[in-house]
Amino acid sequence: MSTWRPPIIGTCSIEGCEAQLRYNVKRKGTVCHYHARQEVASRPERNAKIARTVKAQLADPNVLSARSRRISEARTKQLRENPELMRQAQEQMRAVGKANGGSANWSAETRAAARRKQRARKLADIPMEYRDEYTALCRRHNLSAPEARRIIRDQVDRDLARYIETGKLQQTTGG
Numbered sequence: 001m002s003t004w005r006p007p008i009i010g011t012c013s014i015e016g017c018e019a020q021l022r023y024n025v026k027r028k029g030t031v032c033h034y035h036a037r038q039e040v041a042s043r044p045e046r047n048a049k050i051a052r053t054v055k056a057q058l059a060d061p062n063v064l065s066a067r068s069r070r071i072s073e074a075r076t077k078q079l080r081e082n083p084e085l086m087r088q089a090q091e092q093m094r095a096v097g098k099a100n101g102g103s104a105n106w107s108a109e110t111r112a113a114a115r116r117k118q119r120a121r122k123l124a125d126i127p128m129e130y131r132d133e134y135t136a137l138c139r140r141h142n143l144s145a146p147e148a149r150r151i152i153r154d155q156v157d158r159d160l161a162r163y164i165e166t167g168k169l170q171q172t173t174g175g
């Protein structure tokens, strides 16, 4: 067990407070935990407003999907640029996989969830409400992924242009 702690980089900037601040990459201010909490607690309306905005944004599946794509892309980049980190991550994933008995032992639900996740990742740049259409183009009309993607993108552009022009938000169904 390591007893290492981040170095002390200063003291709380609130007058009279002697609390020491340790280095933390996520640190945004120059006050201690206690005073940071006090500052947050002192503006309930503003916090409630921020919470409402964030909740509304996260309720939009497209925002959620774009967000998870950003996170996963950042992680991929990080792993690609750091072979040692990649090796560690692979080791971890192997250990977790082994502990769970490997994918052969997955339940039907887990499989379905994994499929949904993979699909969402693959379709991250296609708006939620166009994804079934995209899948139909690939399956029923036997189009390649890039072709189907182009058709969907055209549809989205058209629908958007019409929305801007007429104020009517309506999805074209090509199918």
Ligand SMILES: [Zn+2]
Pocket: 012, 013, 014, 017, 018, 019, 031, 032, 033, 034, 035
């Ligand atoms: Zn303080």
